[in-house]
Amino acid sequence: MFEVLCVGAGGFVGAVARYLMGLVPYEGDFPLMTFLVNFLGAVFIGVIVEITSLTSLLSPNATLFLKTGVCGGFTTFSTFSLETLALFQEGNYLTGGTYAMGSLVACLAGVALGMAAVRGAVSLVRLLSVQGG
Numbered sequence: 441m442f443e444v445l446c447v448g449a450g451g452f453v454g455a456v457a458r459y460l461m462g463l464v465p466y467e468g469d470f471p472l473m474t475f476l477v478n479f480l481g482a483v484f485i486g487v488i489v490e491i492t493s494l495t496s497l498l499s500p501n502a503t504l505f506l507k508t509g510v511c512g513g514f515t516t517f518s519t520f521s522l523e524t525l526a527l528f529q530e531g532n533y534l535t536g537g538t539y540a541m542g543s544l545v546a547c548l549a550g551v552a553l554g555m556a557a558v559r560g561a562v563s564l565v566r567l568l569s570v571q572g573g
Contacts, residue, residue: 450509471523481515482547486554
C-alpha cells in the first residue's frame, strides 16, 4: 500500500509541475510548453534510471515516487498526441510533423543526456574519492 502512496504523491507533484509549465506565456503555433515538458521529463527519467542502476542513493519507494509518480504525472503523451492530431487536422502538416519528429528525437536524446550526466557525475565522484584518500 505504501508503494501506491509513493506513486500517487509523485503523480501529484508531477501534475502540478506540468500545470505550472502550462502557465508560462507563449504565443505561437508550435506547442512549445508540451514539447519542453516531455523533453525535461525524458531527461529526468534518464537521471533517475541511471542513479538507480549505478548507486544505492534511491530506495525502491523513492524510485517509484520519482520515476512512475513524478515523471508519469509530469510528462504529457496524451496532450502531445492531441496537439499533433489537431495540427494535422488544421492543415499544419509541417508544424505537426516537426513537432512529432522533434519530440521523439528530443525525448530520446533527453533520456540519453540524463543517463550520461549521472554516469559523468558518478565517475567524477569516484575519481575525487580515489584522489582524496
